[in-house]
Amino acid sequence: MDYEINIPTSRNGKATFKLLLETSIKVFYEKGYHNTTIKDITNEAGVAAGTFYLYFKNKFVLYKYLLLEIHHDIRRTISQKVALVEGRFDKEREGLKTFIQYTIKNPHSYNIIWESLYIDKQLFIDYYSGFAKRYEKGLNQSIVDGELHNVDTELVSYILMGVANFIGLKVILNLGSNNEDIELVVDNVMKIIKTGIFK
Numbered sequence: 001m002d003y004e005i006n007i008p009t010s011r012n013g014k015a016t017f018k019l020l021l022e023t024s025i026k027v028f029y030e031k032g033y034h035n036t037t038i039k040d041i042t043n044e045a046g047v048a049a050g051t052f053y054l055y056f057k058n059k060f061v062l063y064k065y066l067l068l069e070i071h072h073d074i075r076r077t078i079s080q081k082v083a084l085v086e087g088r089f090d091k092e093r094e095g096l097k098t099f100i101q102y103t104i105k106n107p108h109s110y111n112i113i114w115e116s117l118y119i120d121k122q123l124f125i126d127y128y129s130g131f132a133k134r135y136e137k138g139l140n141q142s143i144v145d146g147e148l149h150n151v152d153t154e155l156v157s158y159i160l161m162g163v164a165n166f167i168g169l170k171v172i173l174n175l176g177s178n179n180e181d182i183e184l185v186v187d188n189v190m191k192i193i194k195t196g197i198f199k
Contacts, residue, residue: 004057005065017055019045021069024062029108033063033115064123067116070109071127075134077102088142089194096164097186103168110169132157163189 008017023045027036038059042049056062081098082091103109117124135157142148148156167189170176 005061006055008055013054016047016051019047020052020055020062021066025066025108025112028063028066028115029111032111033059033119060119063112063116063119066112067123067127070106070112071130073106074099074102074109075131088138088145088147089190091138092160092193093186093190096167096189097182099164100168100171100182100186103172107172110172128158128161131161135161160193163193 008014020041024036024041027040027044031040036059038052039049041059041062042052052062056065078095078098082095085091085094113127114124116127132154136153139148139151139153139156143150143153167185171182171185
């Protein structure tokens with residue numbers, strides 16, 4: 001499908017655009033993509049239905065825009081924090097902690113990201129493969145720097161993303177034992193990553 005969007009330049013247009021984005025996040029989170037109509041979004045936002053089409057061709061275009069914004073926001077947030085520490089191990093620790101904190105602050109991100117699998121599978125594939133490719137660059141440099149074994153960095157990137165995703169879910173959904181100490185959770189995860197689980 002075409003990715004057609006009109007980014008406003010006026011102050012009022014930007015405010016309305018932001019309102020539609022924030023409202024759609026709320027409604028998608030509550031009802032899911034397939035159960036949400038454009039009318040649901042505009043009614044919740046308190047704007048005329050036609051206003052939606054000033055900025056977005058359709059609901060899919062809006063959803064894809066939100067997905068890409070979340071992708072960039074997560075990457076930017078993690079990159080800023082990781083840049084403050086040295087060494088691969090500490091960067092991984094900081095990245096994991098930052099991701100968990102991000103998901104607590106933005107619980108809707110999981111819904112919007114994972115629902116893409118059922119909206120357009122290629123979006124889901126592109127989302128995670130894009131993350132993995134960027135992740136690989138840092139891992140490859142860590143091998144050159146002597147911080148990592150000579151491992152399959154593509155595979156390791158997915159392993160580490162999987163750890164982050166499910167530890168994030170454990171925390172925000174309160175799965176298993178009730179442990180809200182993020183620092184302790186992150187420390188335990190990093191200990192396991194460093195030492196392994198097999199004798």
